[in-house]
Amino acid sequence: MEALVIFLIALLIGSSHLDVGEGQSNNFDIVNFGAVGDGKTDDSGILGNVVAPEATAWKGSTECWLCFREVNGLFLYGSGQINGNGASWWAQGKGTKRPTALHFHDCNNLKLDGLTHLNSQNNHIGVHHSNGVSISNLHIYAPGDSPNTDGIDISGSTQVFVSNCFIGTGDDCIAIKGGSSNINITKITCGPGHGISIGSLGEGGKKENVEQVYVRDVIFNATKNGARIKTAPGGSGYARTISFEEITLINTRYPIEIDQHYCNGKAHTCSDKGNSWNFFR
Ligand SMILES: *[C@@H]1O[C@H](CO)[C@@H](O)[C@H](O)[C@H]1NC(C)=O
Numbered sequence: 649m650e651a652l653v654i655f656l657i658a659l660l661i662g663s664s665h666l667d668v669g670e671g672q673s674n675n676f677d678i679v680n681f682g683a684v685g686d687g688k689t690d691d692s693g694i695l696g697n698v699v700a701p702e703a704t705a706w707k708g709s710t711e712c713w714l715c716f717r718e719v720n721g722l723f724l725y726g727s728g729q730i731n732g733n734g735a736s737w738w739a740q741g742k743g744t745k746r747p748t749a750l751h752f753h754d755c756n757n758l759k760l761d762g763l764t765h766l767n768s769q770n771n772h773i774g775v776h777h778s779n780g781v782s783i784s785n786l787h788i789y790a791p792g793d794s795p796n797t798d799g800i801d802i803s804g805s806t807q808v809f810v811s812n813c814f815i816g817t818g819d820d821c822i823a824i825k826g827g828s829s830n831i832n833i834t835k836i837t838c839g840p841g842h843g844i845s846i847g848s849l850g851e852g853g854k855k856e857n858v859e860q861v862y863v864r865d866v867i868f869n870a871t872k873n874g875a876r877i878k879t880a881p882g883g884s885g886y887a888r889t890i891s892f893e894e895i896t897l898i899n900t901r902y903p904i905e906i907d908q909h910y911c912n913g914k915a916h917t918c919s920d921k922g923n924s925w926n927f928f929r
C-alpha cells in the first residue's frame with residue numbers, strides 16, 4: 649500500500665492548489681485505485697485527469713511534482729491524463745528550476761502503461777536509480793517550442809524497456825544519462841523534439857558511463873535530431889555498445905549527431921582542457 653499512500657499524498661498536494669474557480673474541479677476523477685493483494689504489488693490506475701497547479705501557486709519541490717521514491721513493484725496505468733499545465737511555468741524562462749512532472753527514484757520493477765502525459769513543467773517522466781522498468785503505450789505531448797520538456801529521462805538505471813510510445817515535445821524524446829545500461833527502446837514515434845539522446849555525459853568534470861542501449865524501429869518525424877550522443881569536455885567515462893536500427897527519418901535536421909564538446913549553451917563554464925575524446929570513449 650505504500651505506493652497508493654504516496655500517490656494520494658502527491659495528488660492532494662496538487663489538488664489543494666487547483667484553481668477550481670475556473671471550472672477545473674471535475675478534472676479530478678481518480679478512480680479504480682486498488683492493489684493486487686499479493687502483498688508485493690501495488691497498482692495505481694488513473695482514468696481521469698490529474699492537473700498541476702499554476703507556477704505561482706506551487707509551494708512544493710522544484711525537483712518533482714508527482715514524486716515516487718523507494719517503491720518497488722509499482723504499476724501506474726490507465727487511460728487518464730497527467731497534465732503538467734506547463735504554460736505558466738515555461739513563461740518563467742529557461743533559467744528557472746521547474747519540477748519533473750512524474751519522477752521515480754529507487755523504484756525497482758516499475759511499470760507504466762497507457763497514460764497520456766501533457767505539457768510538463770520540465771521533463772515529463774524521470775526514471776532514476778531504478779532497475780527492471782517497463783514503459784509502454786504512453787502518449788506524451790508538449791509544444792515543439794516548450795523549454796526542457798523531455799519525454800522520458802533515464803539515469804542510473806538498468807533493464808529498462810520502452811515500447812509503443814508516441815512522444816512529441818520541445819526537447820529530447822528519450823534521454824539516457826549516466827549510470828544507465830541495458831536499455832531497450834522499440835516502436836517509438838518521436839516528433840517534434842530533439843531525438844533520442846545519450847547524455848549529456850560528463851558535465852562538471854564527472855565520470856559517467858552508459859552502455860548496452862538498443863534502439864530499434866523508431867520514427868523521427870520533424871525532429872531536430874535523430875540519434876544523438878552528447879559528452880561534455882573535461883568529463884570522462886564511456887558510451888559504448890549503442891545501436892540504432894530500423895530508424896525512419898522524416899524531415900529531421902541532424903539525423904546522426906555525436907557531439908564531444910557539448911556545452912549546453914554554457915560555453916563559459918565549459919572546461920576546455922584538451923579534447924574530450926581523449927577521455928570519453
Ligand atoms: C534488447 O535488445 C537487444 C539487441 O537488439 C536484444 O538482443 C535483447 O534480446 C533485447 N532484450 C529484450 C529483453 O528485449
Ligand SMILES: *[C@@H]1O[C@H](CO)[C@@H](O)[C@H](O)[C@H]1NC(C)=O
Pocket residue numbers: 837867869870898
Ligand atoms: C509526421 O507528422 C506529420 C505532421 O504531424 C503527420 O501528418 C504525419 O502523418 C507523420 N508521419 C508519420 C509517419 O508518423
